[in-house]
Amino acid sequence: MASNPEPPARSTLRTAIVLAAAAVTAFGLVAIVHEATRDRIAATARARELARFDQVLGGLPHDNDLLADTVTLRDPELLGTAESITAYRARLHGEPVAVVLEPVAPDGYSGAIHLLIAVAADGTVLGVSTVSHHETPGLGDFIDTSKSDWMQRFNGKSLGNPATARWRVRKDSGDFDQYTGATITSRAVVGTVGRTLEFFARHRDQLLGDALLAAPATIQP
Amino acid sequence: MTPAAILRAGFRDQNPGLVQLLGLCPLLAVSTSLGSGLGLGLATLAVLIASNGLVSLVGRSLPAEIRIAVFVLLIAALVTAVELMLSAWLPGLHAALGIFLPLIVTNCLVLARAEAFASRQPVGNALLDGFAMGGGFLVVLVVLGSVREMLGRGSLGGDLHALLGTGGPTSGLHLFGEQHGFLLALLPPGAFILLGLGLAWRQARQAAAAAAASGAALTGDVPGETAS
Numbered sequence: 001m002a003s004n005p006e007p008p009a010r011s012t013l014r015t016a017i018v019l020a021a022a023a024v025t026a027f028g029l030v031a032i033v034h035e036a037t038r039d040r041i042a043a044t045a046r047a048r049e050l051a052r053f054d055q056v057l058g059g060l061p062h063d064n065d066l067l068a069d070t071v072t073l074r075d076p077e078l079l080g081t082a083e084s085i086t087a088y089r090a091r092l093h094g095e096p097v098a099v100v101l102e103p104v105a106p107d108g109y110s111g112a113i114h115l116l117i118a119v120a121a122d123g124t125v126l127g128v129s130t131v132s133h134h135e136t137p138g139l140g141d142f143i144d145t146s147k148s149d150w151m152q153r154f155n156g157k158s159l160g161n162p163a164t165a166r167w168r169v170r171k172d173s174g175d176f177d178q179y180t181g182a183t184i185t186s187r188a189v190v191g192t193v194g195r196t197l198e199f200f201a202r203h204r205d206q207l208l209g210d211a212l213l214a215a216p217a218t219i220q221p
Numbered sequence: 222m223t224p225a226a227i228l229r230a231g232f233r234d235q236n237p238g239l240v241q242l243l244g245l246c247p248l249l250a251v252s253t254s255l256g257s258g259l260g261l262g263l264a265t266l267a268v269l270i271a272s273n274g275l276v277s278l279v280g281r282s283l284p285a286e287i288r289i290a291v292f293v294l295l296i297a298a299l300v301t302a303v304e305l306m307l308s309a310w311l312p313g314l315h316a317a318l319g320i321f322l323p324l325i326v327t328n329c330l331v332l333a334r335a336e337a338f339a340s341r342q343p344v345g346n347a348l349l350d351g352f353a354m355g356g357g358f359l360v361v362l363v364v365l366g367s368v369r370e371m372l373g374r375g376s377l378g379g380d381l382h383a384l385l386g387t388g389g390p391t392s393g394l395h396l397f398g399e400q401h402g403f404l405l406a407l408l409p410p411g412a413f414i415l416l417g418l419g420l421a422w423r424q425a426r427q428a429a430a431a432a433a434a435s436g437a438a439l440t441g442d443v444p445g446e447t448a449s
Contacts (some may be wrong), residue, residue: 030302138404
């Protein structure tokens with residue numbers, strides 16, 4: 001460009017115009033693809049959410065749209081995160097039969113473990129699965145329901161079965177076997193499931209809510 | 222450049238994974254299984270072909286000051302488009318690749334090919350170079366992913382059904398139970414070690430080829446040539 005015959009001002013303007021044209025082209029491309037894929041992405045995300053719920057609900061019959069029947073709640077102590085968490089209610093003929101919660105185990109071996117827990121209206125665990133985790137592959141990833149059935153040990157348990165104080169791994173004199181070589185991960189998961197049941201017991205009425213309640217409710221303990 | 226030379230460069234002589242060592246971060250991070258390696262390889266391949274083609278069309282008319290900026294803009298738009306399409310049609314793969322999908326923007330391979338090759342070549346050559354370089358990267362990803370999956374999980378292609386939506390949950394090859402797997406192969410050190418072995422294999426082959434060439438030269442009585 002050393003031998004550019006154009007005056008500097010014109011060349012700067014030309015450069016700016018070319019850059020602007022490139023930006024518009026790039027933006028247009030993204031906009032078109034976004035428009036073409038938006039509905040499909042939303043539908044896929046919805047189907048994936050519902051499939052996750054079905055997995056933890058363990059085939060419990062329900063006839064409502066879980067994604068449209070939610071409560072927002074916040075309890076940093078029992079749910080493990082300062083963020084608000086959404087609880088999804090499953091109903092059958094209008095009666096609440098279960099709640100799906102997404103608590104966080106903040107004390108995993110490599111950071112937070114995000115869980116999905118379905119609790120039946122009577123306070124028993126229907127199913128637990130892991131949404132995301134960073135535990136060591138091969139050691140701590142037994143909490144991944146596609147890799148091991150370890151998470152199924154919580155099914156059917158509740159706060160009285162075993163007693164609240166025994167919602168710990170065996171190493172901490174609790175009732176749950178830790179996974180060999182991954183005590184920290186096991187401890188984090190067992191503790192979080194126990195605390196979630198405690199949260200459910202404390203806020204059972206708000207969580208199950210009024211059957212006629214239409215608008216999403218918010219609990220701020 | 223002839224088409225054959227471009228293909229040879231991408232798949233062998235200038236292979237991004239084994240010779241140029243470009244894009245190692247996604248290469249090492251994602252190659253934990255055949256499925257995810259294949260997925261990232263195909264996504265990179267698609268971006269590389271499209272970006273090479275676009276860059277070759279506009280590259281020569283761009284003022285030097287903003288050339289790189291325009292390239293980055295185009296590459297970012299292409300990657301976003303690929304990401305949106307994967308999220309719509311292959312959500313499993315989209316979830317498995319995670320952050321490494323948008324990070325294709327920063328894969329030096331894509332920008333390097335745009336700047337060093339596509340911007341100075343006709344469209345046909347640029348597209349072919351995108352295919353060759355992307356293909357070379359894909360091959361390394363797939364081989365590394367297959368080896369790591371076989372050593373670490375005792376299976377081959379075991380997660381293909383979840384990622385690409387083909388076959389059943391029992392598809393793929395199962396050699397032994399996952400609990401007997403060699404954990405190191407799945408962890409970052411295993412990726413480095415296996416890639417290092419790949420590099421060593423490539424160097425050894427190159428050295429052997431060079432020795433054969435100099436041996437041929439010696440028998441041909443070229444003056445001043447010594448085998449070293």
